[in-house]
Each structure stands twice: as structure tokens, then as C-alpha cells.
Amino acid sequence: MKIVESAPNFSEGRREEIVREIIAQAEGVKEVWILDWSMDPDHNRSVVTLVGAPEPLIEVLFKMTKKAMELIDMRVHKGEHPRMGATDVIPLVPVMNITMEECIELSKKLGKRIGEDLGIPVFLYEKSASASHRENLSEIRKGEFEGFFEKIKDPLWKPDFGPAQVHPTAGVTAVGAREYLIAFNVNLGTNRIEIAEKIAKAVRHISGGYRYVKAIAVDLKEKGIVQVSMNMTNYKKSPLFRVFETIKREAERYGVPVIGSEIIGMVPIQAMLEVAQFYLQIDDFNVNRIIETKILEILAKKLEGEEK
Amino acid sequence: MKIVESAPNFSEGRREEIVREIIAQAEGVKEVWILDWSMDPDHNRSVVTLVGAPEPLIEVLFKMTKKAMELIDMRVHKGEHPRMGATDVIPLVPVMNITMEECIELSKKLGKRIGEDLGIPVFLYEKSASASHRENLSEIRKGEFEGFFEKIKDPLWKPDFGPAQVHPTAGVTAVGAREYLIAFNVNLGTNRIEIAEKIAKAVRHISGGYRYVKAIAVDLKEKGIVQVSMNMTNYKKSPLFRVFETIKREAERYGVPVIGSEIIGMVPIQAMLEVAQFYLQIDDFNVNRIIETKILEILAKKLEGEEK
Numbered sequence: 001m002k003i004v005e006s007a008p009n010f011s012e013g014r015r016e017e018i019v020r021e022i023i024a025q026a027e028g029v030k031e032v033w034i035l036d037w038s039m040d041p042d043h044n045r046s047v048v049t050l051v052g053a054p055e056p057l058i059e060v061l062f063k064m065t066k067k068a069m070e071l072i073d074m075r076v077h078k079g080e081h082p083r084m085g086a087t088d089v090i091p092l093v094p095v096m097n098i099t100m101e102e103c104i105e106l107s108k109k110l111g112k113r114i115g116e117d118l119g120i121p122v123f124l125y126e127k128s129a130s131a132s133h134r135e136n137l138s139e140i141r142k143g144e145f146e147g148f149f150e151k152i153k154d155p156l157w158k159p160d161f162g163p164a165q166v167h168p169t170a171g172v173t174a175v176g177a178r179e180y181l182i183a184f185n186v187n188l189g190t191n192r193i194e195i196a197e198k199i200a201k202a203v204r205h206i207s208g209g210y211r212y213v214k215a216i217a218v219d220l221k222e223k224g225i226v227q228v229s230m231n232m233t234n235y236k237k238s239p240l241f242r243v244f245e246t247i248k249r250e251a252e253r254y255g256v257p258v259i260g261s262e263i264i265g266m267v268p269i270q271a272m273l274e275v276a277q278f279y280l281q282i283d284d285f286n287v288n289r290i291i292e293t294k295i296l297e298i299l300a301k302k303l304e305g306e307e308k
Numbered sequence: 309m310k311i312v313e314s315a316p317n318f319s320e321g322r323r324e325e326i327v328r329e330i331i332a333q334a335e336g337v338k339e340v341w342i343l344d345w346s347m348d349p350d351h352n353r354s355v356v357t358l359v360g361a362p363e364p365l366i367e368v369l370f371k372m373t374k375k376a377m378e379l380i381d382m383r384v385h386k387g388e389h390p391r392m393g394a395t396d397v398i399p400l401v402p403v404m405n406i407t408m409e410e411c412i413e414l415s416k417k418l419g420k421r422i423g424e425d426l427g428i429p430v431f432l433y434e435k436s437a438s439a440s441h442r443e444n445l446s447e448i449r450k451g452e453f454e455g456f457f458e459k460i461k462d463p464l465w466k467p468d469f470g471p472a473q474v475h476p477t478a479g480v481t482a483v484g485a486r487e488y489l490i491a492f493n494v495n496l497g498t499n500r501i502e503i504a505e506k507i508a509k510a511v512r513h514i515s516g517g518y519r520y521v522k523a524i525a526v527d528l529k530e531k532g533i534v535q536v537s538m539n540m541t542n543y544k545k546s547p548l549f550r551v552f553e554t555i556k557r558e559a560e561r562y563g564v565p566v567i568g569s570e571i572i573g574m575v576p577i578q579a580m581l582e583v584a585q586f587y588l589q590i591d592d593f594n595v596n597r598i599i600e601t602k603i604l605e606i607l608a609k610k611l612e613g614e615e616k
Contacts, residue, residue, distance in 0.1 A: 005599065033603070033606045035599075035606075051602075051603055095599060095600075095603075096603075241587070241588070244587075244588055258589060259589070260589045260590070260591055263593065263597070265597070266597055266598070266602065267599065268600070269577065269598050269599065269600045272584040273584075275584035275587060275588060276583035276584045278587075279549070279583060279584075279586075279587040280548065280549070280552055280583060281567070281569050282570060282571065283568055283570075284570065285571065289571070289573070289575060290575060290576070290577050291359070291574050291576050291577070292403075292404065292576065292600065294343055294574065295311060295341070295359055295404075295604060296600055296607065298341045300607060
């Protein structure tokens with residue numbers, strides 16, 4: 001069974017009844033499961049985490065986008081997070097038995113439908129991007145909903161699908177395939193923020209560090225410590241253990257210990273297995289050697305058989 | 309969904325048609341899945357690895373035991389491995405959503421049925437043992453099939469279920485709940501076997517090491533290295549990372565590097581997660597934060613719903 005994950009962002013984080021109506025599009029659908037959802041009133045934004053078989057999942061994502069278009073009016077939307085559409089962004093992440101290439105194809109199929117059937121301009125981002133300046137979501141989002149009425153006229157920002165004009169109430173939407181993003185924070189045994197800043201700088205891509213690491217320094221005042229807070233955008237190529245070891249070594253230079261780390265949210269088994277393999281110096285290991293993964297494979301096959 | 313694992317051992321490792329007839333008892337049964345099976349002609353013994361929901365699984369194990377009784381005659385059995393019955397041993401291992409206590413209850417239920425319906429004496433072992441001298445399987449096995457005709461008369465070795473006399477062709481069987489056993493080997497960058505012997509001694513329970521570790525030194529002559537070869541009998545209480553770190557430190561004393569390690573066969577996700585958590589210094593993590601485990605939970609619930 002192929003499994004894809006998606007965590008679409010909707011520009012509504014205050015009126016629960018509206019978020020629930022959007023989520024209702026995913027409920028009870030065969031081969032699509034809701035893992036989690038949350039509303040953030042400050043950002044006025046909600047995130048729904050779904051997993052499912054490829055085709056049923058993009059069907060559900062289309063319906064959710066349509067419902068968000070009907071219920072959210074970007075002209076009156078206020079919130080702290082940069083945003084550009086009622087459905088702001090739809091990532092597609094390969095989880096099991098599916099390649100990145102297949103997820104790119106799915107993102108194009110979904111984007112085309114949103115553009116053509118709903119009249120919402122769609123920008124492909126990350127691995128699906130049609131040009132390098134469109135890979136980074138924050139580059140696409142620049143100017144936000146209000147600025148897009150001008151931005152979209154620039155040939156550089158012609159949408160990949162749908163009309164070359166902003167949908168009056170639903171704005172524009174980004175759709176793209178990407179690797180699973182892991183939020184990984186490392187706590188330092190000091191309250192000196194400048195040390196966390198130097199270490200964040202050492203590991204993050206933008207200032208010369210690991211290619212798939214975004215990092216900032218955070219002051220955890222109530223705990224009296226500082227933190228290197230990271231987004232790991234490709235744990236396969238910039239793995240957790242390597243970044244962690246670099247942070248430990250850099251901290252040592254300042255006589256500061258690493259006192260712990262944390263992973264926020266869900267994480268693919270492969271990311272944790274790679275950590276275990278590195279430290280135990282295991283060369284040859286494979287996710288199919290995990291009992292639970294093997295059972296999952298058997299159950300998925302069983303379900304597939306029953307549903308055909 | 310509750311999932312239990314079992315790897316029953318049968319005293320036949322040469323005639324494939326007989327092993328296949330025993331395995332056939334497990335095929336196509338709802339909520340029971342065969343993960344693996346293998347025959348060992350030298351030991352004249354086969355092992356079948358099954359997972360399943362508790363009740364269907366013990367039903368299958370009973371049928372396999374019955375079939376082995378019908379097809380295997382211990383009076384003519386020869387093989388290198390110590391053995392005492394056609395079905396030699398049936399372990400029950402908690403894998404998912406089930407406690408050790410529930411597995412102990414299951415082992416008693418299965419043992420009672422084998423004893424009463426098949427007339428085979430059953431000894432409960434490991435966590436299910438009715439006395440401490442019966443916990444260790446090799447203590448029960450001592451004397452093997454041939455010696456049991458005398459041994460069973462000793463009140464200390466009265467079986468837990470079934471008649472106090474050896475089944476004439478099927479011998480006696482051990483049934484018990486235990487933790488998952490992990491075969492874990494650590495390779496040393498030397499060919500000096502005495503160093504592997506000293507380190508094996510340092511970590512194994514019997515000579516003062518970790519409570520749930522059995523270890524021997526192995527000479528891998530073709531590779532020109534030596535190995536500490538271990539059975540980890542309770543990875544929850546004597547975890548892989550702690551034993552690995554001890555081995556690394558002891559090897560250092562002799563100026564010998566650890567050059568790799570390996571895990572043989574399947575492993576529960578929890579064992580690997582604990583390794584990752586230790587090295588990344590993550591305090592608070594839980595198997596439900598793994599995407600694949602969450603999907604497994606959802607699929608299992610779905611199947612349960614459909615089958616009720």
C-alpha cells in the first residue's frame with residue numbers, strides 16, 4: 001500500500017465551526033485517515049494532518065480546498081503568519097512505498113484541478129517547482145494575499161495552473177511535494193543566547209552549515225536556558241545525528257553542555273532508525289526488519305485485497 | 309488491536325513436507341500472520357514466526373501442536389540441539405497494546421488445552437513459570453526427551469498441565485510468556501579472541517554483568533576479527549545502548565576499536581527508539597509519535613471494525 005502524508009494549512013484559526021466543516025471533507029473517506037488537527041488563533045491558521053492512499057488523498061484535498069474557498073474570505077483575514085490563500089499551502093510527502101517522483105506527479109494533478117475547476121491560481125513549490133525561484137515557499141508567499149494582485153502580473157510569478165489573477169476571496173494556493181519536515185530542538189546548559197546564536201549559525205544552510213537545516217536561537221527564559229531550534233527539511237540528506245553531533249562539538253568549544261533535545265510532532269520511523277544505526281555502528285539495517293513495519297505491510301495488503 | 313508474537317519450535321528440520329503441514333494450520337486464518345519460517349537440518353528443528361490477535365493466535369498454536377504430535381515421532385528424532393518434544397517450546401511475546409500479564413494468562417490457557425486435550429505434559433517457563441527453577445528453558449530441557457521419562461516422576465518436575473507422564477511420541481512441551489529476544493553482535497577490530505572473551509564476561513549476567521544479557525566470544529576467522537555475540541533477553545531493562553557503550557569502553561582499555569555491530573532477525577520498534585532517544589538525549593518520546601505506528605494503529609482499528 002502506498003501512503004502519502006499531507007498537512008494542508010487553512011487561513012482560519014479562530015472560528016472552530018469553519019475548521020470543522022473543512023475537516024468534515026476528509027471524514028469517513030476510504031483509505032484516508034486524519035492523524036491530527038490544530039487551530040492557532042494568533043496566526044489565525046489551522047493545520048490538518050492526513051495520511052492516505054494517493055488518489056483518495058488528493059480527492060479529499062481538493063474537496064477541502066473547495067470548502068475553504070466557500071467559507072474563508074481573505075479580504076477580511078488578519079493573522080500574524082504570512083498567508084496568501086484560504087488554502088494557503090498543500091504539501092505532499094512520501095511516507096511508505098512511494099517515491100518523491102510519484103508525489104510530484106500527484107501535486108501537479110491536484111494543482112491542475114484546483115486551478116481549473118476552482119479558478120484559484122496554483123504555484124507548485126519545493127520538489128514540484130517549475131523554476132528554482134519558486135522552490136522556497138516563503139519566496140512565493142512574499143507580498144501575501146494583498147500584494148499578490150500586483151505580483152501575479154509579473155511573468156516570473158505566472159501561476160503554474162489556473163488563471164493569472166488572484167481569486168477575489170480565496171487568494172492563491174501553493175501545492176508541492178517535499179520531504180518530511182522534522183522540528184528538532186537542542187537545549188544548551190547556559191542562558192547565554194549568543195552561544196545558541198553562534199551554534200545555530202554553524203549548522204544552518206544559509207550561513208554555511210548543513211544543506212537541509214534551518215536554525216535559529218531561542219531564549220527559553222522561564223527555564224533559564226537557550227535552545228538551537230531547527231527545521232530539518234530533509235532528514236535523509238542532513239540527518240539528525242550528524243547535526244546533533246556538530247552542535248555538541250560546537251557547544252564544547254564554549255564549555256557548554258547539551259542538556260537535552262526534543263522532536264516536535266510526528267516523525268517517520270526511518271529518521272529515528274538512522275540515529276540508532278549511526279550510534280550502534282550498524283551497517284546493514286532496513287525498516288522491514290522492524291516488527292511493527294512488517295505487520296503494517298501485512299495489514300495494508302490485507303485491506304487492499306478486501307477493497308479491490 | 310492487541311498483537312502477540314510467537315515463534316514455536318518444532319523438532320523436525322529435514323522433511324520439508326512435514327514442516328509445511330504444520331505451517332498450513334496457520335495459513336489463511338483471520339488475524340494471524342506468518343512473518344517467517346526456517347528449517348535447520350543440523351539441529352533437525354524448525355522455527356515459525358507468527359504474529360496475531362491473542363485468541364486466534366493461540367487457537368493456531370494449539371492446532372500446530374496437534375499436527376506436530378501427529379507427524380513427529382520423538383523416539384526416532386536425532387539432532388544437535390537439545391529437545392524434549394515434537395513441539396518443543398512455544399513462547400508468547402507482547403508486541404502491541406498488550407501487557408506481559410495478559411500474555412502469561414494466554415500461555416496458561418494454551419498450556420491447559422495442550423495438556424488436557426492432547427495429553428502432552430506442559431511446563432510453563434519464563435514469566436509464566438510456576439516456580440523459579442522452571443523459569444529457565446534450558447533447566448526444563450535438561451535430560452531431553454529420553455531423560456524426561458525419569459525426570460517427570462520427580463515432584464519438582466511435575467508438569468503444570470496434562471498427565472505426569474511423557475507423551476510416548478510427542479514428549480513434553482514448554483509454553484511461556486517472555487520479552488522479545490534480540491540477537492545483537494558487536495565486532496571488534498582485532499583477531500585476539502581473549503579480548504572478546506573478557507568483554508563478553510564483563511557484560512553478561514552470569515559473570516556479573518547486565519541482568520538480561522547472555523554473551524559469548526566468537527572468532528570470525530574468515531574476517532580476521534572477533535565478536536561479542538549476545539542474546540538480549542529484556543531490551544527494556546538491559547537496553548542495547550547501555551550494553552554497547554560498556555563494550556566500547558571495555559574495548560578501549562585494550563586499545564581495540566568497535567568496528568560495527570549487527571542485529572539478527574526482526575526487532576521491535578521500541579528497542580531502536582530507545583537507542584535514538586538515549587543518544588539524542590530526548591527525554592519525552594513515545595512510539596505513538598512515529599507516523600508508521602500511528603497508521604498501523606488506524607489500520608488495525610479499521611480491520612477490527614470490519615471483522616466485528
